[in-house]
């Protein structure tokens with residue numbers, strides 16, 4: 001009895017499991033190739049039968065303004081939400097119960113209510129706190145370095161809404177990142193005589209930041225896509241432009257091509273940026289070598305561009 | 310070993326919640342003394358070390374460094390900690406910094422020593438602990454023994470008057486233990502005051518000046534190393550030694 005048992009075991013280790021693995025792998029490849037082909041042929045079919053290429057060219061200018069607007073909103077809200085979210089995440093781990101509790105309530109509120117609701121509160125609610133026509137940001141104008149820009153409440157409301165909302169997610173990512181740093185790190189830093197602030201800044205935060213990077217990246221990609229909600233506050237972003245074109249031309253597929261390309265362009269650049277940041281936070285000498293390869297590459301591209309001029 | 314005591318514990322009591330972990334511990338460590346702390350698991354050895362540089366708070370009694378009470382509510386803990394180096398069982402090197410940067414961080418950040426000067430000092434410390442060409446390696450590229458030697462160098466960079474070692478070889482593969490103990494031996498020979506929690510009885514016998522046996526939160530026996538290993542006076546001591554043989 002025990003002999004059969006051990007023989008079975010050796011069967012498993014000498015081929016059974018392996019054979020099984022190969023089978024599963026082949027099956028997986030088959031499925032993914034099938035799925036890939038199906039999606040590709042659907043897209044190909046759409047591109048050949050549904051997209052009107054002369055319309056595709058002629059509507060592009062109508063998207064350009066929207067692209068610029070959304071990109072501006074994304075860049076500003078990203079920078080603000082990541083930096084303020086980091087502070088909020090620090091506040092979350094504060095040893096002062098007042099600070100940590102207030103930031104917890106903040107996070108719970110902004111994660112617990114829909115972004116759409118928050119946008120409505122800011123866009124519709126806030127101006128009503130003033131008498132009609134008195135809201136100071138109802139129309140404004142700024143001039144920086146020769147450029148002047150005039151606008152109404154929509155753009156600030158959009159940036160404020162996205163920022164406040166994504167601060168909550170970044171804060172959670174940072175809190176998790178700090179919690180994942182071994183207690184021994186703080187103890188080692190403190191035992192050298194570093195203050196709590198010094199230890200956080202030089203030892204804990206750099207590691208927390210690396211731990212939090214994937215989650216922050218994920219959130220920032222969602223931020224890009226959240227700009228599509230801004231259509232509800234009448235901001236002329238990508239989705240609004242699409243709806244105008246679609247209702248005029250009764251051709252959804254052609255403008256959808258631009259919508260898709262734009263969002264993919266922005267989110268994929270974001271992914272690239274994040275993976276560069278992640279690679280920089282991978283601490284080993286090998287990394288530094290490959291980073292200097294990258295620097296050399298960037299440097300040589302720069303030189304090439306310089307020569308062209 | 311001189312006759313001046315540099316670290317003094319006076320009726321120290323430490324609780325974790327309801328658990329009484331250090332029970333009325335009193336002890337004096339003389340300048341340049343190597344005191345080896347031994348005892349069964351859970352007897353409070355780590356806690357005693359961690360209270361010494363106030364990583365843990367005590368509930369009553371007093372701990373003094375050079376007659377300054379580090380346990381006092383108004384003590385300048387950050388400043389006193391600079392004078393006490395600590396080496397941990399799990400190394401706790403900063404993974405985002407090279408060996409050299411690990412060693413330079415304390416002096417530059419805490420003492421405000423210029424970068425160049427700190428780097429020079431770090432390089433000579435790296436040589437001292439026998440890591441000549443590893444200064445630019447990151448911790449994850451070093452063996453456990455090498456990491457622990459960097460950790461010792463990091464603590465030494467602050468020019469401490471006392472060094473605390475908490476089972477610093479316990480996490481190491483057996484073949485790497487020797488290189489770390491050798492560095493500690495050199496330190497002891499150089500006149501460093503050391504409190505060493507260890508299970509390495511060879512080291513205790515050879516390098517230790519005094520042996521402190523802890524048992525159940527109390528100091529069961531504290532005597533010169535030679536005497537202790539010759540014939541422990543207490544039943545606890547005899548029991549402990551016989552279990553080791």
Ligand SMILES: Nc1ncnc2c1ncn2[C@@H]1O[C@H](COP(=O)(O)OP(=O)(O)OP(=O)(O)O)[C@@H](O)[C@H]1O
Pocket residue numbers: 325328330348349350351352353354355356357
């Ligand atoms: N952070 C903590 N919270 C609660 N109890 C603790 C804590 N740290 C230690 N203890 C308890 O205090 C007692 C002494 O622990 P300590 O780590 O000092 O023992 P030790 O002598 O170093 O043991 P070992 O040889 O296993 O390292 C143990 O009963 C332990 O469970």
Ligand SMILES: [Mg+2]
Pocket residue numbers: 354355356476
């Ligand atoms: Mg211990």
